Amino acid sequence: MTALLRVEKLTRRFGGLVAVKDVSFELAAGEITGILGPNGAGKTTLFNLLTGFIAMDIGTAAFDGHRLNGRSPHAIVNLGLARTFQLCRPFRGMSVLENVSVGCLAPRVRYSEMVERRARGIIEQVGLGAKADLLVDTLPYGDLRRLEIARALATKPKLLLLDEPFAGLGTNEIEPLSALIRRLHAEEGLTILIIEHKLREFMQLVRRVIAMDFGEIIAIGSPAEIVRHPRVVEAYIGRTEARFGAA
Amino acid sequence: MRWAGKDALGAAGVLALLALIPAVTHSDYLIGILTVSLIFGIWAASWDFMSGLTGRENFGHALFIGAGAYTAALLNSKLDLSPWWCLPAGALTAVGFSLIIGFPTLRLRGPYFALAMLAAATIMQRLMRIFWEFTGGEEGIPGLDPLFESHVGTYYFCLFALTVTTAVLLALARSSWGTILRAIRGDEAACQAAGINVTFYKIAALMISAAFAGAGGVLYAHYQEAVTPDVFAVALSITIIIMVYVGGMGSIYGPVAGGIILALLPELLRGLGEYRLWVYSVILMLILFFAPGGLVAPLWRRLTAVAR
Amino acid sequence: MFNILVYGAVTSAVYAMLAVGFTLIFGVARILNLSHGAFYGLGAYAAYVLTAKLHWPLLPAAVFSVLFVAAFGALVERFLVRPLRASALAVLMITLAVALLFEQGMFILFGSEARNVPAFSTATWTYSGLDISGQRLLTLAAGFVVLGVLYIFIQRTRLGSAILAISQDPEGAQYMGIPANRMYSLVMALSAGIAATAGVLTAPFLTVQPTMDLLPMVKAFAIVIVGGLGSIPGSILAALLLGYSETIVAYTISPAWTEIVSLIAVLLTLILRPAGLLGTRAAF
Numbered sequence: 001m002t003a004l005l006r007v008e009k010l011t012r013r014f015g016g017l018v019a020v021k022d023v024s025f026e027l028a029a030g031e032i033t034g035i036l037g038p039n040g041a042g043k044t045t046l047f048n049l050l051t052g053f054i055a056m057d058i059g060t061a062a063f064d065g066h067r068l069n070g071r072s073p074h075a076i077v078n079l080g081l082a083r084t085f086q087l088c089r090p091f092r093g094m095s096v097l098e099n100v101s102v103g104c105l106a107p108r109v110r111y112s113e114m115v116e117r118r119a120r121g122i123i124e125q126v127g128l129g130a131k132a133d134l135l136v137d138t139l140p141y142g143d144l145r146r147l148e149i150a151r152a153l154a155t156k157p158k159l160l161l162l163d164e165p166f167a168g169l170g171t172n173e174i175e176p177l178s179a180l181i182r183r184l185h186a187e188e189g190l191t192i193l194i195i196e197h198k199l200r201e202f203m204q205l206v207r208r209v210i211a212m213d214f215g216e217i218i219a220i221g222s223p224a225e226i227v228r229h230p231r232v233v234e235a236y237i238g239r240t241e242a243r244f245g246a247a
Numbered sequence: 248m249r250w251a252g253k254d255a256l257g258a259a260g261v262l263a264l265l266a267l268i269p270a271v272t273h274s275d276y277l278i279g280i281l282t283v284s285l286i287f288g289i290w291a292a293s294w295d296f297m298s299g300l301t302g303r304e305n306f307g308h309a310l311f312i313g314a315g316a317y318t319a320a321l322l323n324s325k326l327d328l329s330p331w332w333c334l335p336a337g338a339l340t341a342v343g344f345s346l347i348i349g350f351p352t353l354r355l356r357g358p359y360f361a362l363a364m365l366a367a368a369t370i371m372q373r374l375m376r377i378f379w380e381f382t383g384g385e386e387g388i389p390g391l392d393p394l395f396e397s398h399v400g401t402y403y404f405c406l407f408a409l410t411v412t413t414a415v416l417l418a419l420a421r422s423s424w425g426t427i428l429r430a431i432r433g434d435e436a437a438c439q440a441a442g443i444n445v446t447f448y449k450i451a452a453l454m455i456s457a458a459f460a461g462a463g464g465v466l467y468a469h470y471q472e473a474v475t476p477d478v479f480a481v482a483l484s485i486t487i488i489i490m491v492y493v494g495g496m497g498s499i500y501g502p503v504a505g506g507i508i509l510a511l512l513p514e515l516l517r518g519l520g521e522y523r524l525w526v527y528s529v530i531l532m533l534i535l536f537f538a539p540g541g542l543v544a545p546l547w548r549r550l551t552a553v554a555r
Numbered sequence: 556m557f558n559i560l561v562y563g564a565v566t567s568a569v570y571a572m573l574a575v576g577f578t579l580i581f582g583v584a585r586i587l588n589l590s591h592g593a594f595y596g597l598g599a600y601a602a603y604v605l606t607a608k609l610h611w612p613l614l615p616a617a618v619f620s621v622l623f624v625a626a627f628g629a630l631v632e633r634f635l636v637r638p639l640r641a642s643a644l645a646v647l648m649i650t651l652a653v654a655l656l657f658e659q660g661m662f663i664l665f666g667s668e669a670r671n672v673p674a675f676s677t678a679t680w681t682y683s684g685l686d687i688s689g690q691r692l693l694t695l696a697a698g699f700v701v702l703g704v705l706y707i708f709i710q711r712t713r714l715g716s717a718i719l720a721i722s723q724d725p726e727g728a729q730y731m732g733i734p735a736n737r738m739y740s741l742v743m744a745l746s747a748g749i750a751a752t753a754g755v756l757t758a759p760f761l762t763v764q765p766t767m768d769l770l771p772m773v774k775a776f777a778i779v780i781v782g783g784l785g786s787i788p789g790s791i792l793a794a795l796l797l798g799y800s801e802t803i804v805a806y807t808i809s810p811a812w813t814e815i816v817s818l819i820a821v822l823l824t825l826i827l828r829p830a831g832l833l834g835t836r837a838a839f
Contacts, residue, residue, distance in 0.1 A: 089440075091432075
C-alpha cells in the first residue's frame with residue numbers, strides 16, 4: 001500500500017499555544033478517513049497546514065510524491081489536494097456556474113476540457129443541476145455546502161479534505177449529503193479526509209478515524225474501536241457528554 | 248454575455264455618433280473637450296478593470312497617468328523622441344510603477360490599498376516639485392509636440408485608442424479572467440482553495456490597468472502639449488473614481504460612458520467648468536444614496552432586457 | 556537642536572489632536588472618516604470668517620468655530636454616514652465627497668489664496684537664539700489639555716465608559732442598553748471638535764487654503780496606522796514619532812521634504828507591518 005499523503009511530526013505553535021503537536025499519519029489512495037476531536041483539538045489548523053494556508057514550520061508532509069512544505073495554497077490545489085471550508089465561502093454576486101468554473105480554471109485543468117461543460121457536469125453531480133444559473137446569494141445554506149464541495153471537485157482533486165461538511169445542516173439534509181460523499185468515494189475513487197462533529201453520520205461514513213485532542217493524535221482505528229478507546233472516551237465523549245447525546 | 252449582439256450594436260451606435268461629431272462641428276473648442284473626455288473614458292475603463300473587478304479601490308490611479316505623461320514629456324522635450332515612441336514608453340513606465348507599488352501593497356485590503364496608492368501618487372506629485380530643475384516644478388514641462396497637426400486628427404486617434412482600450416478590457420473582463428478577478432473580489436482564500444494563483448492575477452490586473460492609464464497619460468500630455476504635477480493629483484484619481492461610480496462599477500463600458508459624460512457635463516453647462524469638482528462631489532453623493540449600482544450600466548442592461 | 560525639540564513638540568501636539576479624533580471614530584463606529592481633514596480646515600475657515608468678516612473677538616469666535624464644526628460632524632454622521640453604514644466602501648466614498656465639497660466650497664466662497672486668522676498670542680520669546688511664538692506654545696499646551704481632558708472623559712465619566720464599551724464590544728454594549736447610534740453622533744462631534752480645535756490654533760501660523768484638508772487627513776491616517784487603528788495611546792506615540800521626524804527632516808534636509816516624510820511613513824508602515832492589517836487571513 002503506497003501512501004497518497006504522508007504527514008510526519010507536524011507541529012504548529014501560535015504564541016505559547018500548541019495547536020498541532022507532533023502529528024504523524026498516512027492516507028492510502030482510495031481511503032475515506034475521519035478526523036475526530038473536540039473543538040480546539042487542532043483539526044482545522046491541521047487542514048490549514050496541509051493546504052498551505054498556514055506555513056509548515058516544524059515537520060513535513062508529502063502528497064503524491066511531492067513535498068508540501070513551502071508551497072502556496074494554489075500550488076497545493078494544483079497537485080490534486082483540494083479542501084472545503086468549515087464556513088461556506090461562496091463568491092457572492094456570482095452564479096453557481098461561475099463559482100464552480102473558478103475551480104475549473106486552475107492551470108492543471110484549464111486546457112483539457114471545456115470549462116462550462118465540466119462545471120455543469122460537476123454541478124449536476126452534487127445535485128445542484130437545476131440551480132446552476134442562479135446567483136449564489138439566493139441559495140439556502142444546505143446548497144452552499146454542496147457548492148463548497150462542487151468547487152473543490154472542479155479542481156480535479158485526488159484527495160479531498162472536507163472541513164465539517166455537515167456543520168449547520170438539519171437532520172434531513174445530512175443523509176443525502178452523506179450519500180453524495182459516499183458516492184464520490186465509491187464512484188470517483190476519491191480519497192477523502194473529513195473533519196466532523198456529528199458522530200453518528202460520521203461513524204457510518206468513514207472506515208478509519210484519527211482521534212485528536214489538544215493538537216495531538218490520541219488514537220487511530222476503526223470507528224468501532226475509536227468509540228471504545230479509553231483515551232477518546234475520556235477526551236471527547238466523557239468531557240462533552242451533552243454534545244454526544246445531541247448528536 | 249447573452250446580449251453580446253445588442254452590446255455590439257450599442258457600441259457601434261455610440262462609436263458612429265462620436266465619429267460623426269467632427270463632421271458636424273468645426274469648433275476647435277468642442278473637439279478639444281471631446282478629446283479630453285475620450286481620454287477620461289480610457290482612464291475610467293482602466294481603473295474599473297483592476298478596481299471594479301477585484302474590489303480594491305485605487306485612490307491613486309493618477310500615479311500611472313502621471314508616470315505615462317511625464318515619461319512622454321521628458322522623452323519628447325529632452326531627447327526629442329517622437330510622440331509615437333512616447334506612447335509605448337509611457338505605458339511601459341506605468342507598468343513598471345505598477346510592479347513596484349503592486350507587490351508590496353496588493354496584499355492590503357480595502358482602505359489600506361486605497362491609501363497606499365493615494366500616498367504613492369502624492370509622493371510623485373511632491374517629487375515633481377522638489378526636483379524642479381529636472382521636471383520644471385510647478386510649471387511642469389511645456390512645448391511638447393502634438394500627436395497630429397490637426398485637432399480632428401488627435402480626436403480620431405483618441406477615439407481609436409478608447410475603442411481599443413474598451414474592446415480589450417471588455418474582452419478580458421468577460422473571459423475567464425473576469426470570472427477570476429470577480430472571485431478574488433469575493434473571497435481570496437476561497438479562490439486559492441480553488442487553485443487560483445491570486446497574487447499573479449492581482450498583479451497582472453494592476454499591470455494591465457496601469458498600461459492603459461499610462462497610455463492615456465501620454466495622449467493627454469501630447470494633447471495639452473504640456474504636463475504639470477497635477478497629473479499626479481489626488482483630485483484626478485478621485486474624479487476618475489466618481490466617473491466609474493456614475494457608469495456602474497465592474498462593467499467597463501459603463502465607466503467609459505461615465506467618463507465621457509462627466510468630462511463633458513461641466514463644459515456643456517456653461518460656466519460650471521470652474522466648479523467641476525463641486526458638481527462631481529454632489530453627483531457622487533446622489534449616486535451613493537439613490538443609485539449605488541451606478542447609472543449607465545444598469546440603464547443599458549434594463550434597455551436590452553426590455554428589447555428582448 | 557533646541558529648535559527641533561520645541562517645533563517638533565508643537566507639530567506632534569497638532570498631529571496628536573488630529574489623530575485621536577480620527578482613531579476614536581474608527582475605533583468606536585468603524586468609520587474611516589476621509590472628511591476628518593475637512594473638519595480641521597472648516598475650523599480654521601470658521602475662525603477666519605468670524606474674526607475677519609464679522610469682526611468677532613477672537614475667543615468667542617474660536618469657541619463658536621469649534622462648536623459649529625462639532626455640530627457639523629454630528630450632522631454628517633447622522634444624515635450622510637449612517638444611512639450608508641452597511642457598506643464600508645460607501646462610507647469611505649461619502650466622507651470623501653464631504654471632503655471634496657469642503658475644498659470646493661471654500662474655493663468658491665473665498666478663492667484659492669491663503670487667509671489670515673489672528674493669533675491668540677502675538678508675543679514671542681527668545682531663548683538661546685530661537686524665537687518661539689506664543690501661539691505655538693499655546694498650541695502645544697492646548698494639545699496637552701485636549702488629550703488630558705479626553706482621557707479623563709473616557710476613563711472617568713459614564714458617557715466615556717459607554718463609548719469605551721462600544722469600541723470594545725459593540726454587541727455587548729447594545730445589550731447593556733447603550734444607544735449605539737447616538738454614541739456615534741456624539742463621537743463624531745467630539746472627533747470633529749478636536750480637529751477643529753487644531754485648525755483654529757494652527758491657522759495663524761499655517762496657511763488657511765481650500766486644499767489644506769488633504770495632508771492633515773493623510774497624516775492622521777498615517778499616524779493611526781502606525782499606532783494601531785483604534786488605539787489612542789498608540790496614536791499619541793505615533794504622532795510624536797511623525798512630528799519629530801518631520802521637524803528633523805525640515806531642519807537637516809529641506810522643508811520641501813517634510814510632506815514626503817509622512818507619505819513615505821504611510822507607505823512603509825502599510826508595506827512592512829501587514830500582520831495587523833491583513834484582516835480575514837486568520838479567520839477560518
